[in-house]
Amino acid sequence: MSDVATPTVILKDNVWTSNPIFMQVLGICSALAVTNLLVNTWIMTLGVVGVTAMSNLTVSLVKSFMPRKVRMMVQTLIIAFYVIIVDILLRAYLPDISRALGPYVGLIITNCIIMGRAEAFAQSNPPLISIWDGLTSGLGYMGVLLAIALVRELLGFGTLFGYQVMPNGFEPWIIMVLPPSAFFLLGILIWIAKSIMIKQGEPVV
């Protein structure tokens, strides 16, 4: 983190220099499993962005009333509250996607990024900037996962957002549908990002 928390610094930090996925490999639990289709990833990461922003706001608003001892529990409950809202909305408006995401919507609760932002940022900052921090953290996360989903859907099914883009004779890569490909692609993305950072002379954690 940089020492001055202006909106642009926060944006750059959260999306690039300390992107939660590249730098800390956090919060990938609930997310890698949904990256085989772009639509699922899109909905899932939108949910994460929303929950991170809103729980950051709430934690920041109630931080002065919260006894330090129970703050972890309170933060978890706040996050769970927003996840339940996301879950109910998905069930009502996008039942197919809700079924495809299965337990992974509920697992947003244990996504370390949300808890981490609430604890590291919202706990000690005013509400408005906390929403921004939550939004940008979510965006950094969204970017990485969409990149992985793009490759997996394109090579695994020959489609993008469900539309055929590859020529008819295209042989789908089975490996891209299976779990290992998510790990390989994530590893390669981390490699690219870190190499660029080393070239730019940024301190790599």
Next chain:
Amino acid sequence: MSPEINPMALFVASIFTSNILLANFLGMCSFISISKDMKSSNGLGLAVTLVLFVTAGMNWVVYNLVLVPLGLEYLRYIIFIVVIASIVQIIEMIIDRVSPRLYITLGIFLPLITVNCAILGVSLFMEIRQYSFVQSLTYGLGSGLGWWLAIMLLAAIRRRVEKAPVPAGLKGPGITVITIGFMAMAFIGFGGMLPVQ
């Protein structure tokens, strides 16, 4: 999912063919940060197995005997988290009383477990697939053992990788994630053994 799966088959399947970590990506956060060291991996693996077994049973009871009759299924996320957090707390106190030596080994890992996605994940899978009580217990235990196996294997591999000349950008998390990818591929080989999801 079919409720008539043999609990023993489910037990084996959850260790190998549908390993909670390598097939469902659950519990990655602590998996990557702890697997640097074999001794802590062992401690965390033991703790996860213990907590998974107890919480799977407990959450089944709470969900099917309390939430479903009352029509409060939508509260399950909050309830599951609260149950998990309290069980972790109780296990911590019991271990502290019964075996202070084990407590020193496991002590620092137990609080970490509350936010481990694998624990909540198993409870959610159990609910979605409508497992029976016995199935939930074997599924919880099997998933825990599978997680333990995976983290021990990864810790062993990482010790070797550390000495290998890895490109600077790939060092640390990058190469670890790719290693996990290879492990996941190896575990897919078990898939032919049992067709249970």
